[in-house]
Amino acid sequence: MNELNVKLQGKDQFVYDMYTNVRAFKSKLTLFSRQISNESFAHFPTLATQREATQNAKKYSQSLDDLHREFHLLV
Structure with a gap:
């Protein structure tokens, strides 16, 4: 989660890149589960x-x- 936080706080990010990072994190959660x-x-x-x-x-x-599920509600 810290890795996602750092990625989302980076400079000069496009919304699409941020969305992609969140989607990747959600995929990791599914895999880990x-x-x-x-x-x-x-x-x-x-x-x-x-x-x-x-x-x-x-x-x-x-x-x-x-x-x-919490992330799914947000994105």
């Missing part, structure tokens, strides 16, 4: 080391889905 729900933590190496990760995978996936 699917991977976590399948208990694949490739993009989350710290989470992979946690014993509770597989037990809480559904909760983490739901949080990412909720965040995706």
Whole structure:
């Protein structure tokens, strides 16, 4: 999310570029949610080391889905 924030605050940005950055972020959220729900933590190496990760995978996936919905309402 920090990466998206930095991209959106850059100078001399066209609206289309900003929209594209938000769309890309939404796609990442979808990808991450699917991977976590399948208990694949490739993009989350710290989470992979946690014993509770597989037990809480559904909760983490739901949080990412909720965040995706929030962005969908905005864009």
